[in-house]
Amino acid sequence: MKIIKGGVTAAKGFEAASTAAGIKYKDRTDMALIYSKKPCKTAGTFTANVVKAAPVKWDRNVVESGVKSQAVIVNSGIANACTGEEGYGYCKETAEAAAKALGIDAEGVLVGSTGVIGMQMPIEKLKNGIVKLAEGKSKDIESGTLAAKAIMTTDTYEKEIAVTIEVGDRTVTIGGMAKGSGMIHPNMCTMLSFITTDAAISKKALQAALSEDVNDTYNMISVDGDTSTNDTVLLLANGMAKNEKIKYDTEDYKKFAEALHVVNEYLAKKIAGDGEGATALFEVQVMGASTKEQAKIIAKSIVCSNLTKTxxxxxxANWGRILCAMGYSGAEFDPEKVDLFFESKAGKIQICENGTAVAYSEEKATEILSQPEVKAVADIKEGSEKATAWGCDLTHGYIDINADYRS
Amino acid sequence: MKIIKGGVTAAKGFEAASTAAGIKYKDRTDMALIYSKKPCKTAGTFTANVVKAAPVKWDRNVVESGVKSQAVIVNSGIANACTGEEGYGYCKETAEAAAKALGIDAEGVLVGSTGVIGMQMPIEKLKNGIVKLAEGKSKDIESGTLAAKAIMTTDTYEKEIAVTIEVGDRTVTIGGMAKGSGMIHPNMCTMLSFITTDAAISKKALQAALSEDVNDTYNMISVDGDTSTNDTVLLLANGMAKNEKIKYDTEDYKKFAEALHVVNEYLAKKIAGDGEGATALFEVQVMGASTKEQAKIIAKSIVCSNLTKTxxxxxxANWGRILCAMGYSGAEFDPEKVDLFFESKAGKIQICENGTAVAYSEEKATEILSQPEVKAVADIKEGSEKATAWGCDLTHGYIDINADYRS
Structure with missing residues (x-):
């Protein structure tokens, strides 16, 4: 597996575009298109929130119907959530406008929205934007990067990655882009993430690879504990790499799933590290667990604790807060067996042994925790399972952004 | 039922004291004593956190053993949590020192601690403090208030209340004090709350009244979602009102339970409203639920949402965040039936009907939300059950307090 330059346009046959449709923001792009020359088998995972945004309902219908998709229209600024039948109607109008502009079937158009909840879409602006997107689409690496920028809300940088693997004598490419920032505590998958691949792969294998991996990637990050109404991961495969078709549970499937995991984990970590107001990526590893589930529950509880994040x-190095968060996670363990470490580029330090403090240098601990990526490792010494969760620190920036997000 | 002046010294036979022992803070009191002239039947509820502070373990043993208690020694500054056997040993030493100073049995001394986790107690300072507490104890109302001040950490004001009820021809008094502020998301009960009563009451009735009520009071508040290692509510009854003994499930029991509820709800709301950095008490009522449990789950989810609190x-009036928090609560309901209102001293306004926005004045909504006590009411129109939760807003103050709490 090789990491290469680019994002959603890295795989063969995929194009992208972006435009400033003036939906809510001024002086920036706010719409993106992903287009495939050939129709794509499509896998998706969606928010577990009972309140589901209209685009989530629309995309789930497309993915579950089994029709092939050929385009994704994404906007930032307005989430099209809590908008009732009117909002769902705008998804249909968006798909129809995109179908007309691109000369494809409307039933194969996916939509994605992110931004303020409860506001209706300015549909005419959207339609004008779609015409521009169709005109401007390009297979350039750059156009993928610009699309990744257009879907940002409070994100501070675009998030994209691409990798290649060899399947038989063919090179298969997987590329993706995502946006996150706030209302990030995915349950099924995160805010918006779009992955494209030219792999020839069965629909079953495609969905399985995605569904299995989101539990270890997007579902293990948290910015603020708020599970969004719009969480969506879409994975489009157009088969243009012309490899022998990848089937579920084969060696090639494993290779594909591993490469997809690299893409998903990269994007998930970038979302966590670029959480609203964040100054550091906070990684938490729980090891020595009896089961992976136990390790996951404890790791997520730490990464979600407001006190730990602050x-x-x-x-x-306020380690008591970490032990406290482990204790209320809901998982059983023996607090008097816990070892705790902090780690970063500045070094590694043990803070606590068997549940009580060891002599450590506060100065050194602070130096370790002053890096842009910091890690806490908790060993509960029960077994050999482990899990990792990712989050960020909780700062004044988060308050600034969210105390008046709508204006 | 009548609300009267005072707190833990309001009931007959109870005395209190406070002193500055220099445990961690400078220039303020940090130890308190509650003393009863006669041994007390004692009820308690404690944190559900797997990581339990030493005083929680000590007090639970006392309450469960059924011995009568006669004194509570509380300190602020250090929580005596994650301190292993050494920490538990200090509870024993504290009880023995208090027993000696007060001339009572050590097995009837309860202890409470709040503050930094993971630090060992300066036991000599504690012992010196206990001597001063024993010398200074008094039945004055003022001494109860000073005790309520001494147990504060980041609280900005003391929390106390007292009420009286008539049982037969006798007046029974219930008084209490509590502290909260951070790491407040009680599960069984909140940080530290001490209730005294002169009621003659069976041990079974005393524990039942407390256990039943904490689920509707302390367990319905949240400051930051972090369930503490030290959550403790103790209820001491010395029988000195000389009323006919209150037995479980009688008319007198109901009267006692109602009065206790007023005390608990008052203290719980004060803890929520005085959360770290808070500028407003945030009350959430969910009505029209099929079951009380459903209403509670949804109300707590809203009150805990960082985005809603910010x-x-x-x-x-970013109501989409409230619907979002309802949606990820884990409770089932129909989002397209939800009506939402904001309410405060400045008025009441409907924001959303059947899950989508109604036309409302943002200006009026902002005016309503600018009060020191604000309320959100969500009607899910399924049944007739309801529940209330209390929290506070999330501000820069919370970050300031917690980014460097230990220093």
Missing amino acids: AIAGHD | AIAGHD
Whole structure:
């Protein structure tokens, strides 16, 4: 497996475009198109929130119907959530406008929205944007990057990655882009993530690879504990690499799934590290667990604790908060067996042994916690399972952004 | 039922004291004593956190053993959590020192601690403090208030209340004090709350009244979602009102339970409203639920949402975040039936009907949300059950306090 330059346009046959449709933001792009020359088998995972945005309902119908998709229209600024039948109607109008502009079937158009909840779409602006997107689409690497920028809300940088694997004598490419920032505590998958691949692969294998992996990637990140109404991951495969078709549970499937995992984990970590107001990516590894589930529950509880996240913001090795968060996670373990470590580029330090403090240098701990990527490792010494979760620190920036997000 | 002046010294036979032992803070009191002239039947509820502080373990043993208690020694500054056997040993030493100073049995001394986790107690300072507490104890109302001040950490004001009820021809008094502020998301009960009563009551009735009520009071508040290692509610009854003994499930029991509820709800709301950095008490009522449990789950999810709490800080009627938090609560309901209202001293306004926005004045909504006590009411129109939860807004103050709490 090789990491290469680019994102959603890296795989053969995929094009992208972006435009400033003036939906809510001024002076920036706010719409993106992903287009495939050939129709794509499509896998998707969606929010577990009972309140589902209109595009989530639309895309789930497309994915479950089994029709091939050929385009994704994404907008930022307005989430099209809590908008009732009117909002769902706008998804249909969006798909129809895109179908007309691109000369494809409307039933194969996926839509994605992110932004304010409860506001209706300015559909005419959207339609004008779609015409521009269709005109401007390109297979350039650059156009993928610009699309990744257009879907951002409070994100501070675009998130994209592409990798290649060899399947038989063919090179298969997987590329993806994602946006996150706030209301990030995915349950099924995160805010918006779009993955494209030219792999020839069965629909079953495609969906399985995605569904299995989201539990270890997007579902293991949290910015603020708020599971969004719009969480969507879409994976489009157009088969243009012309490899022998990848089937479920084969060696090639494993290779594909591993490469997809690299893409998903990369994007998930970028979302966590670029959480609203974040100054640090906070990685938590729980090891020595009896089951993976136990390790996951504890790791997520730590990464979601406001007190722990605020301590990370202050570069303060306040380890008691971590033990506290482990304790209320809902998982059973023996607190008097827990070893705790902090780690970053500046070094590694043991903070706690068998549940109580060891002598450590606060100065050194603060130095370790002052890096842009910091890690806590908790060993509960029960077994050999482990899990990792990713989050960020909780800062004044988060308050600034969210105390008046709508205006 | 009548609300009267005072707190833990309001009931007959109870005395209190406070002192500055220099445990961690400078220039303020940090130890308190509650003393009863006669041994007390004692009820308690404790944190559900797997990581339990030493005083929680000590007090649970006392309550479960059924011995009568006669004193509570509380300190602020250090929580005596994650301190292993050494920490538990300090509870024993504290009880023995208090027993000696007060001339009572050590097995009837309860202890409570709040503050930093993971630090060992300066036991000599504690012992010196206990001597001063024993010398200074008094039945004055003022001494109860000073005790309520001494147990504060980041609380900005003391929390106390007292009520009286008539049982037969006798007046029974219930008084209490509590502290909260951070790491407040009680599961069984909140940080530290001490209730005293002169009621003559059976041990079974005493524990039942407390256990039943914490689920509707302390367990319905949240400051930051972090369930503490030290959550403790203790209820001491010395029988000195000389009323006919209150037995479980009688008319007198109901009267006692109602009065206890007023005390608990008052203290719980004060803890929520005085959350770290809070500028507003945020009350959430969910009505029209099929079951009380469903209403509770949804109400707690809203009150715990960082995004909703930050919107309250910004006086922003960002109702989509409330619907979102309802949706990920884990409770089933139909989002397209939800009506939502904001309410405060400045008025009441409907924001959303059947899951989508109604035309409302943003200006009026902001005016309503700018009060020190604001309320959101969600009607899910399924049945007639309801529940209320209490929290606070999430502000820069929370970050300031917690980014470097230990120093």
